Amino acid sequence: MSIQSSENWTVNLKLDQPATKAERIDSKIRIIPLLHTLAYTVLQSVFIPEDLYQRMYICLKSLVTLPVPYCAVALNYARQMKMEQIAPGILFQRRVIAEHSLRNDLYPLHEKVFVFIDPAVFPLSLLNALKVDVESVNTDGGDPLICKRRVLLHTVIAGLGKQCHVDRLAHALEHLGEDLELHFQNVVTILEQRTEDGASDDNQYKTRLQKIYQDILTAAKDPSCPASKVETQLPCPEVSFHVWTKEEEIWNELVNFALMVPADGNSAYMDEDDLKRNSVMSTVSTDSGIEGDMPISEFSSIMIESQGGPEEQSSSQSFYRRPCVRWPKAGNRMTLMMEAIKGNGGYVLNKEERNLTARIVVMGDDRTLGRLAKTLHTIRKREARHLLLTKRVNLEMYYIPVTDQSSPSIQGGLPEDMLTLAGYLGSVDMWYDCNITGLGAMILKLAQMQSISQSESSDPNTFLLDIISYYTRVSQHPVHLPIYSVKICFSGLRSHTVEEVFVAQLAMDFPEIKRYRATFKDTIKGSVRYKKYNLQEFHGAVVSINYIKASISDREVEKGMSLSTSGMLMRVTPSCRVRSLHSVSMSFKDTNPTRPSMPSLRAVSANIRVLEDRTFRVCLDNDSHKTFKNVQSIKVSPCLDPGYCHQPSTKSKYSLGEGGKSLSKYLNKNLTLPINTFYGNEQ
Secondary structure, eight states, rough: OOOHHHHHHOOOOOOOOOHHHTHHHHHHHHHHHHHHHHHHHHHSSOOOHHHHHHHHHHHHHHHTSOOTTTTHHHHHHHHHHHHHHSSEEEEEHHHHHHTOOOOOSSSEEEEEEEEEEOOOTOOHHHHHHHHHHTTTTTHHOOOOOHHHHHHHHHHHHHGGGGGHHHHHHHHHHOOTTTTTHHHHHHHHHHHHHHHHHHHOOOHHHHHHHHHHHHHHHOOOSSSTOOOOOOOOOOOOOEEEEEEOTTHHHHHHHHHHHTOOOTTTOOOOOOOOHHHHHHHHHHSOSSSSOOOOGGGGGHTTTTSSSSSSSSHHHHHHTTTTOOOOOOOHHHHHHHHHHHHHHHHTSSOOOOOOSSSSEEEEEEEEHHHHHHHHHHHHHHHHHHTTSSSTTOOOOOOEEEEOOOOOOOOOOOOTTBBBBBBBHHHHHHHOOHHHIIIIITTTHHHHHHHHHHOOOOOOTTOOOOOHHHHHHHHHHHOOOOEEEOOOOEEEOSTTTTOOOOEESSEEEEEEETTTTTOOOTGGGGGTSSSHHHHHHHHOOOEEEEEEEEEEETTOOOHHHHEEEEEEEEEEEEEOOOTTTTOOOOEEEEEOSSTTTTTTTOOEEEEEEEEEEEEEEEEEEEEEEGGGGGGEEEEEEEEEEBBOOHHHHHHHHHHHHHBBBGGGOOOOSSSOOOOOEEESSSSSOOO
């Protein structure tokens, strides 16, 4: 098959007067979806005419004059289109190299997708079927040899165009022997040098590609054998599936990824259960206790400095010893991990910084995002004093809303909306609402269909993996969800304090107060019902509220009041009128529904305590695992970034010198949860 007859490899798009059409309100909402579709099509296309490149670049340049987020997305894709025009196939090549960790010297970036499923929203019977849908497709497409063949085929066709015979090249690549690695490295070098040098020496660039093309055709072994189908389709990224049951699991996977540990390898950061298990199982030691009998790879991970080089390590690999690990303190565990990160634990890291990108995809509801916010806060707290992962790994977070809608509200026993944050993300980003928000029910149905037909058909369903691939590749603009911290004080003789974080809502109620339901007879003065229900204390508990009122000018106005209430609901999700205002909405409930309800107020922070001899219950993000009883007072405030609070160099960095005045008070010190979307918004 010749490339002249391949109509599906040519992109034919009509781009006429984009800026004029974009200025109309009805067309503005379609700009970013069209740009994402255009860029994703160019990424997978093999051959694009030169005039079409020019028209796309002019179109994207004209969109830069529009406001945010249109100009940010257009500028990003304008740079990519210019790069693809100079070196055709560079976007495809870099994407495959990063997603499948193909070794080379000029583009050392690595990416990996981690899918974390919240078991609270998925039935256990569907988890295996979902795991098959996510991971089984990568059994062939994730082979490094297949990925390198696809890169070579795509790059040579994109660079040579009509001068390349596709069938002969695919046949030669299929039967290429050890020279495949050499040609792959040469193609990567040519395109990376072409990107750095610009469009100079176009003849020399095509001559070098033509030489590689001829060498592949002549160096192929067994040309008489029929060739299998070598596709230029973009392979799916490397995806690992995890059932998120432990808080430390994301941290463990990030450490393993930073150390480039294989998926089936042992974790360099042992969790608490593993350490306890090893300390119990390894109580008897059979070695002599001499350092020479101990493998260097194990000994070096305990010491502060490495003892010996690779020669000594290889000489002791034959000796086997069960790891005798006692339960260490938190500081010792941090020291062990620091030494492993530095390379003394048997793993050697590359010299490049932040060349790893971990894409965390979570599937769940508001409870899942609450756990993710807690995990992010813990990571930032660990990294505040010792920058280990953040110097190496670029962390990106994605969210696919899924819920079972079976969790009752602690206030009234009715089903609570568990996708409030997903609704907010959908209102900010309409393309996210079209592609991602509606996946929840569909994923559950696909998992049920897969579990039923798993024995009948062995062909995996690629729909979910395709959506995850598109979502993680295209949505690079985060929406920052504010994280709030709450300090909970308990009552009793052993009063203590607990600090937690939440991102969706905080619900407060008094379990001993019954909900008063008034009827017509209850409102008649002098009746038995009136005396029975109105003389008793059914009006709730008296609480004191001190809060800072939210204002557009960010002026701190402290206010206070006392009222009788049976509960309170504090929501973080901004309303439509104050979408950009980072504050919480506080609404109070009365036991008597006949009285007019108190209007909700918006506050930046609040301090609530009960004035009577009563206690209340607090539930965070509608999560039963984050429910606290016998609470006497709570203090809610925006969560501060631990990295800012623990590093004095960050504060002194923005000083004005001798005057003593500092600019640090103007910096945003609040910690937010960045969820990548297609549009994004400003922090």
